[in-house]
Amino acid sequence: AQYTWRANSSQFLRRRQAIWGSNLFHIGVLVLFVGHLVGLLTPINVFDYAGISYGLKQLTALVVGGLAGVAALVGATLLLHRRLLDPRIRRSSSWGDIAVLALIWLQLVMGVGTTYWTIQHLDGQEMVRFMGWANALITFDPSAPSLLSESALIYKLHIVLGLILFTLTPFTRLVHVWSIPLAYLVRPGYQ
Numbered sequence: 001a002q003y004t005w006r007a008n009s010s011q012f013l014r015r016r017q018a019i020w021g022s023n024l025f026h027i028g029v030l031v032l033f034v035g036h037l038v039g040l041l042t043p044i045n046v047f048d049y050a051g052i053s054y055g056l057k058q059l060t061a062l063v064v065g066g067l068a069g070v071a072a073l074v075g076a077t078l079l080l081h082r083r084l085l086d087p088r089i090r091r092s093s094s095w096g097d098i099a100v101l102a103l104i105w106l107q108l109v110m111g112v113g114t115t116y117w118t119i120q121h122l123d124g125q126e127m128v129r130f131m132g133w134a135n136a137l138i139t140f141d142p143s144a145p146s147l148l149s150e151s152a153l154i155y156k157l158h159i160v161l162g163l164i165l166f167t168l169t170p171f172t173r174l175v176h177v178w179s180i181p182l183a184y185l186v187r188p189g190y191q
Helices: 015-041 044-050 054-085 087-091 095-113 115-119 125-138 153-171 173-178 182-186
Strands: none
Touching: 015 054, 015 125, 044 125, 054 087, 054 095, 054 115, 054 125, 095 115, 095 153, 095 173, 153 173
């Protein structure tokens, strides 16, 4: 049997597209990740105590999350295009790399797609519902699924795909999410 060696790295191929795609994607995803954590896991009393209305919280999430979501989606599109359409990069990509990137792209499309429904609930009550669901989920409250029964299907699909991606993390390159490469912030050049 003939063994073909692959570097499994494409960072030097289509470098400009990689830089733009990677930076837009990672900055957008980091903002989204922190925003989802803070937005969903901060107890509602903290917002009440700080005098932040639910509508303002919703509008802030819509604007900041929308901008970050579009940036991440553009970056993911560039990265996915690069992986799928450049034959050299495709050869050095594993099936898992492509599948995970495609799932993340789909997740970003759905997340940006929720904007239409979010605009319909600028009073913030839909967000309060999601906060209640997240709280019930992390406290193992069996009523968690029922809290989303009246939410739009796109929100439910976004949540299910998010949980699938979270579950896949330890088995894919997504595991790098849990490293904090601070040295990359001061490294010379792009690698």
